[in-house]
Amino acid sequence: MGLRREHFGSLLNALPAEISWFEIAPENYMEIGGKVYRDFCQLAEKIPVVAHSVSLSLGSLDPLNRNFLKQLKNFIRTHHLPLASDHICFSSYQQVQFDDLLPLPFTEEAVKHISKRIRQVQEILEVPFAVENASYYAPAGAPDPAYIKEEAFISAIIKESGALLLLDVNNIYVNSVNHRFDPYAYLKALPLDRIAYVHMAGHRRKKKDFILDTHGAGIIHPVWRLLDELARMTELPAVMIERDDNIPPLKELVTELNQVYSILKRNQKYHESLSHVAS
Amino acid sequence: MSLAETQNFFFDLCAKPDVIVSLKKNKENTLKKYFRSGWDREFLGRYDTERFQTYRNHISFGILGGMASAFPVLRSLVSDQEWNEVLNQFYLKRLTRSPIARHVFSEFSEYLQKTYRGILLKKLPYLRDLAEYENLDLKLYFAKDTANQFHFIDPSFVSPEEALQLKPVLNPFVELRTYPWPVHKICREFCSPKKVKNGKYSLIIFRHPQELDIRFMEGNLLTMNLIEALRQKPASIQEIFQALTKKNKIHDLQTFYQEGIAVLGLFLKKGIILGYQL
Numbered sequence: 001m002g003l004r005r006e007h008f009g010s011l012l013n014a015l016p017a018e019i020s021w022f023e024i025a026p027e028n029y030m031e032i033g034g035k036v037y038r039d040f041c042q043l044a045e046k047i048p049v050v051a052h053s054v055s056l057s058l059g060s061l062d063p064l065n066r067n068f069l070k071q072l073k074n075f076i077r078t079h080h081l082p083l084a085s086d087h088i089c090f091s092s093y094q095q096v097q098f099d100d101l102l103p104l105p106f107t108e109e110a111v112k113h114i115s116k117r118i119r120q121v122q123e124i125l126e127v128p129f130a131v132e133n134a135s136y137y138a139p140a141g142a143p144d145p146a147y148i149k150e151e152a153f154i155s156a157i158i159k160e161s162g163a164l165l166l167l168d169v170n171n172i173y174v175n176s177v178n179h180r181f182d183p184y185a186y187l188k189a190l191p192l193d194r195i196a197y198v199h200m201a202g203h204r205r206k207k208k209d210f211i212l213d214t215h216g217a218g219i220i221h222p223v224w225r226l227l228d229e230l231a232r233m234t235e236l237p238a239v240m241i242e243r244d245d246n247i248p249p250l251k252e253l254v255t256e257l258n259q260v261y262s263i264l265k266r267n268q269k270y271h272e273s274l275s276h277v278a279s
Numbered sequence: 280m281s282l283a284e285t286q287n288f289f290f291d292l293c294a295k296p297d298v299i300v301s302l303k304k305n306k307e308n309t310l311k312k313y314f315r316s317g318w319d320r321e322f323l324g325r326y327d328t329e330r331f332q333t334y335r336n337h338i339s340f341g342i343l344g345g346m347a348s349a350f351p352v353l354r355s356l357v358s359d360q361e362w363n364e365v366l367n368q369f370y371l372k373r374l375t376r377s378p379i380a381r382h383v384f385s386e387f388s389e390y391l392q393k394t395y396r397g398i399l400l401k402k403l404p405y406l407r408d409l410a411e412y413e414n415l416d417l418k419l420y421f422a423k424d425t426a427n428q429f430h431f432i433d434p435s436f437v438s439p440e441e442a443l444q445l446k447p448v449l450n451p452f453v454e455l456r457t458y459p460w461p462v463h464k465i466c467r468e469f470c471s472p473k474k475v476k477n478g479k480y481s482l483i484i485f486r487h488p489q490e491l492d493i494r495f496m497e498g499n500l501l502t503m504n505l506i507e508a509l510r511q512k513p514a515s516i517q518e519i520f521q522a523l524t525k526k527n528k529i530h531d532l533q534t535f536y537q538e539g540i541a542v543l544g545l546f547l548k549k550g551i552i553l554g555y556q557l
Contacts, residue, residue: 055379
């Protein structure tokens with residue numbers, strides 16, 4: 001589950017058995033002290049935590065922010081975080097930092113550029129690194145003449161950078177509505193064997209064909225169906241719930257986690273039966 | 280399209296409000312400024328401007344939401360329109376270099392101190408000081424912990440003479456401020472410039488060593504001077520008192536020592552000093 005400060009009290013009081021690890025935005029816990037950091041440290045001692053950054057700006061034309069990477073590396077080392085990740089996007093330009101994930105064009109140039117930077121980040125951080133498929137509302141230009149689709153773009157980055165894939169199922173659904181494609185066909189084209197873990201989240205529908213990726217609502221049925229299909233296609237290492245807005249009581253998120261477990265369990269049986277037939 | 284074209288476009292889209300206005304007026308012409316290829320322009324032109332606006336909205340709404348929680352008192356004193364205006368003005372000048380989102384709060388406070396010349400300064404003459412005070416609260420709340428481990432002596436276990444040789448250890452998260460306005464009292468019910476009197480208000484603002492929340496205490500000449508002295512190199516109570524009586528030309532040493540000891544006891548109780556060392 002995504003760790004939220006709103007839940008610190010409940011989590012420190014009694015950690016639900018359903019939660020076996022946390023994902024954090026390291027930017028919120030790096031280079032701080034005080035109560036938030038103390039609470040974080042107490043939780044990080046009890047349960048594994050992975051770092052999911054939002055500001056490495058992997059696709060930016062700016063130089064990598066090495067000072068920030070150094071701080072991130074220290075943080076990862078201090079808390080023994082086993083995995084780090086960020087998004088396939090850019091979030092800074094001309095050294096100005098935006099608090100948003102801005103889209104990249106689905107081109108060979110972008111694949112080469114971001115892959116090189118991901119390799120550099122991996123070398124600096126010295127932990128396995130994953131990149132996430134981001135949602136986007138307007139594309140960063142047209143597909144190039146070779147017509148790289150989003151799923152091919154992501155696959156090429158994973159191949160060229162050697163990174164793992166942090167697959168956000170909600171983002172696939174959001175993009176499939178916003179940009180009118182078949183999310184199931186999209187799933188099939190991805191390197192599923194490179195999945196580090198999966199994000200599940202809710203969103204807000206503004207119009208019939210326009211969804212905002214808010215992480216501020218419960219997960220809807222079509223997104224659960226996509227997860228079910230994904231879990232049928234491959235055995236998933238881990239799945240987590242992201243909630244960044246309209247934070248509900250912990251209990252509500254644990255209910256969603258239980259739904260994840262039931263999907264994974266059902267599909268595990270399916271995979272077991274397949275291997276049984278094969279043997 | 281090239282990466283550079285794309286990044287120029289989204290940079291302007293997020294940083295310059297006139298790009299949205301221009302997109303709404305004439306999408307094709309606006310896109311022409313950024314994308315050389317007609318195919319790119321045609322492809323992007325198929326998307327509603329609302330989609331592009333979402334990026335700018337995300338950033339500005341993110342800032343609006345964050346600022347309201349970081350400056351709760353200031354926010355409570357202005358209308359939605361006034362708040363949005365001041366943040367928009369800040370946003371237009373803001374060129375943040377930090378990948379850490381919370382740094383924007385200090386940038387906003389600094390903007391209000393150094394750059395802002397808007398109408399709110401008339402409505403809230405204490406605006407700058409209030410923003411600085413609220414930002415200081417955040418700064419202390421998130422300040423990095425110090426690694427010092429102290430072994431403290433309980434002064435009640437030593438004689439009064441020996442107690443004077445103990446060295447008080449100041450909480451490292453103590454700030455002293457003297458504001459021209461009673462910023463610590465300002466709230467919706469006490470915000471009218473007619474009520475809020477200009478003057479000299481000394482505050483000791485600190486992070487409680489155990490609870491880690493931010494507290495304050497009104498300061499006076501003795502408490503402020505004492506903390507200033509404690510900030511210098513470690514010194515015994517006696518050395519500190521001697522220096523203070525000399526500096527302030529105090530002749531009634533007995534009364535001063537009694538008051539000083541009482542203040543140190545209060546500081547210890549409140550968490551302004553952490554304890555005493557030999």
